[in-house]
Amino acid sequence: MFKWKENLSCNIEEIDGQHQNLLKLGQELYDLLKLGNDVDKYDDIMKVLSKLADYTVYHFGYEEELLAKHRYPLLESHKKQHQSFVTKIDETLKQDIDSKQSSITMEMIMFIADWIEKHILGSDHQYASFLNQKGIH
Ligand SMILES: [Fe+2]
Numbered sequence: 001m002f003k004w005k006e007n008l009s010c011n012i013e014e015i016d017g018q019h020q021n022l023l024k025l026g027q028e029l030y031d032l033l034k035l036g037n038d039v040d041k042y043d044d045i046m047k048v049l050s051k052l053a054d055y056t057v058y059h060f061g062y063e064e065e066l067l068a069k070h071r072y073p074l075l076e077s078h079k080k081q082h083q084s085f086v087t088k089i090d091e092t093l094k095q096d097i098d099s100k101q102s103s104i105t106m107e108m109i110m111f112i113a114d115w116i117e118k119h120i121l122g123s124d125h126q127y128a129s130f131l132n133q134k135g136i137h
């Protein structure tokens, strides 16, 4: 489900590597979902969600620094999109995850799928063509 495809590439090696890590976290959640409802997945879910929270802070910070360095004109609106993802993860972590293991896992899978579709293929690709034009790969 979360396989890397060439159309996801931003033509920037470091960014592609970071996006591949996001896909791996999506795949980890998908694997947990496949275990079914009879298994207690709480510890594993928390492990992936905390990795996801850390990843977002690191990846968004990296992108924002790169975009600021090259004076990307749409930086502010890009930052706002990042912030809304961070808020979503924070809100999820505040829920009673133990009693809603499968629904939360499903919700986060949909969240990452949506992130790939809207953010990486949309806004990230937009800054990528800006940076590619400046010779950044
Ligand atoms: Fe990104």
Ligand SMILES: [Fe+2]
Residues within 6 Å of the ligand: 063, 078, 082, 119, 123, 124
């Ligand atoms: Fe981004």
